[in-house]
Amino acid sequence: MSAQPSEAPAGGPERVRDAERTRAEILDVATREFADKGYTGARVDEIAAKTSTTKRMLYYYFGSKEQLYVAVLERAYTGIRSVEQQLDVEHLDPVDALRQLAELTFDYHESHPDFIRLVSIENVHRAEHLERSAVLAGLANPALEVLTRILRRGHATGQFRGDVDPLDVHMIISAFCVFRTANRHTFNVIFQRDMLDSDRREHYRTMLSDLLLEHVRAR
Amino acid sequence: MSAQPSEAPAGGPERVRDAERTRAEILDVATREFADKGYTGARVDEIAAKTSTTKRMLYYYFGSKEQLYVAVLERAYTGIRSVEQQLDVEHLDPVDALRQLAELTFDYHESHPDFIRLVSIENVHRAEHLERSAVLAGLANPALEVLTRILRRGHATGQFRGDVDPLDVHMIISAFCVFRTANRHTFNVIFQRDMLDSDRREHYRTMLSDLLLEHVRAR
DNA sequence: GAGTGAACGAACTAGCTAGTTAATAGTTGT
DNA sequence: ACAACTATTAACTAGCTAGTTCGTTCACTC
Numbered sequence: 001m002s003a004q005p006s007e008a009p010a011g012g013p014e015r016v017r018d019a020e021r022t023r024a025e026i027l028d029v030a031t032r033e034f035a036d037k038g039y040t041g042a043r044v045d046e047i048a049a050k051t052s053t054t055k056r057m058l059y060y061y062f063g064s065k066e067q068l069y070v071a072v073l074e075r076a077y078t079g080i081r082s083v084e085q086q087l088d089v090e091h092l093d094p095v096d097a098l099r100q101l102a103e104l105t106f107d108y109h110e111s112h113p114d115f116i117r118l119v120s121i122e123n124v125h126r127a128e129h130l131e132r133s134a135v136l137a138g139l140a141n142p143a144l145e146v147l148t149r150i151l152r153r154g155h156a157t158g159q160f161r162g163d164v165d166p167l168d169v170h171m172i173i174s175a176f177c178v179f180r181t182a183n184r185h186t187f188n189v190i191f192q193r194d195m196l197d198s199d200r201r202e203h204y205r206t207m208l209s210d211l212l213l214e215h216v217r218a219r
Numbered sequence: 220m221s222a223q224p225s226e227a228p229a230g231g232p233e234r235v236r237d238a239e240r241t242r243a244e245i246l247d248v249a250t251r252e253f254a255d256k257g258y259t260g261a262r263v264d265e266i267a268a269k270t271s272t273t274k275r276m277l278y279y280y281f282g283s284k285e286q287l288y289v290a291v292l293e294r295a296y297t298g299i300r301s302v303e304q305q306l307d308v309e310h311l312d313p314v315d316a317l318r319q320l321a322e323l324t325f326d327y328h329e330s331h332p333d334f335i336r337l338v339s340i341e342n343v344h345r346a347e348h349l350e351r352s353a354v355l356a357g358l359a360n361p362a363l364e365v366l367t368r369i370l371r372r373g374h375a376t377g378q379f380r381g382d383v384d385p386l387d388v389h390m391i392i393s394a395f396c397v398f399r400t401a402n403r404h405t406f407n408v409i410f411q412r413d414m415l416d417s418d419r420r421e422h423y424r425t426m427l428s429d430l431l432l433e434h435v436r437a438r
Numbered sequence: 439g440a441g442t443g444a445a446c447g448a449a450c451t452a453g454c455t456a457g458t459t460a461a462t463a464g465t466t467g468t
Numbered sequence: 469a470c471a472a473c474t475a476t477t478a479a480c481t482a483g484c485t486a487g488t489t490c491g492t493t494c495a496c497t498c
Binding site: 019022053054055056057060061 | 444445446447448
């Protein structure tokens with residue numbers, strides 16, 4: 001990267017000072033650090049040191065450790081929204097749709113360990129930060145809308161029961177996926193089984209779908 | 220063991236000094252404090268202040284903040300052993316036995332929020348403390364032995380499938396119970412549903428048993 | 439080409455926090 | 469009764485930690 005100072009018109013924006021970039025870098029580092037050490041355990045100095053900027057900038061952009069943490073939380077939470085949008089419910093058999101939703105969620109949890117850790121951490125803090133955040137408005141809807149549509153169509157075709165609560169189904173999916181990643185450490189120490197072992201991945205992935213389908217299936 | 224310390228005048232043991240008692244009090248207070256604030260968030264001074272003794276005693280008996288935390292963890296973990304021992308598997312129909320085991324676990328989680336919080340906290344710390352502890356030896360066995368017996372008898376009577384992994388069943392139970400209590404804060408903020416609401420208690424309790432039975436049932 | 443505000447950096451500080459020191463009071467064994 | 473040990477207290481400290489001060493540099497405008 002050859003530094004193109006001042007006159008950086010067309011080619012590449014090699015800006016020495018770049019608010020957007022600095023802000024984003026702080027957020028990235030802070031996300032890793034908070035996920036790693038927890039809110040109380042994370043150190044502002046440590047976050048700053050891992051940045052290419054200074055602690056002063058961190059306060060300049062985010063105001064306080066807490067506000068930085070909230071910014072991290074908000075960004076992490078918006079990510080999981082995308083899961084449901086990957087699903088083309090209308091063109092799938094309800095059984096396949098539910099299975100795919102479960103698998104997508106399963107995969108998302110597996111590939112975003114920082115997010116899961118942040119959720120655990122935030123729960124230890126009784127969601128006091130998330131509660132005061134504005135982002136969560138409209139976070140519930142996408143997840144539940146897709147599930148509701150799947151369940152309704154499944155009931156229409158006679159494959160599913162009609163009295164299944166979408167939020168209960170969502171809870172089962174979350175419980176399974178969250179437990180597998182969030183609690184794997186104590187589980188592994190006690191039972192000597194690594195729930196994230198790649199050899200067992202397919203087993204768990206199938207198990208979740210089966211569990212769900214057995215639960216919603218018409219009898 | 221419990222010797223009559225000197226001449227306590229009739230009434231009761233008005234012992235001014237009592238190692239056992241002091242130790243136990245510190246452990247109790249520390250359990251609440253660590254469960255409440257997490258390992259990093261808890262303050263040694265605060266724990267000491269909530270005791271009828273001083274900080275020095277805390278170091279006298281436990282050596283360090285970390286060793287005190289480990290002692291708290293160890294005591295908390297031994298409690299859940301009792302759940303399986305309440306169950307008289309041999310005199311129950313396998314279906315009822317599994318249902319009862321699920322319900323006992325469900326109830327234990329609900330009535331021991333501190334324990335669940337400690338488990339969450341310990342997972343945020345990647346079980347590094349539990350790993351170095353000796354207590355966990357033999358912690359896995361009671362839970363799995365009971366489950367194995369239930370599943371085996373259920374298979375013998377033709378009610379259950381024969382290829383069910385006891386640890387998988389245990390995992391489903393834990394995932395459900397742990398998620399319901401450990402993640403209720405973020406869940407409630409996002410979905411406006413309190414999973415611990417007493418109105419929904421029976422619903423969830425039944426749902427877990429149903430889920431399990433559908434899963435192990437012979438087809 | 440000088441002024442202006444946004445972006446940045448180094449060094450500082452007040453208060454906190456785990457752990458200690460040193461001395462004292464109660465308890466036990468003989 | 470007296471030594472030896474156990475339990476206990478208050479005050480102290482070195483290092484850490486979130487947040488700040490104050491001054492500097494860059495980019496853009498007119």
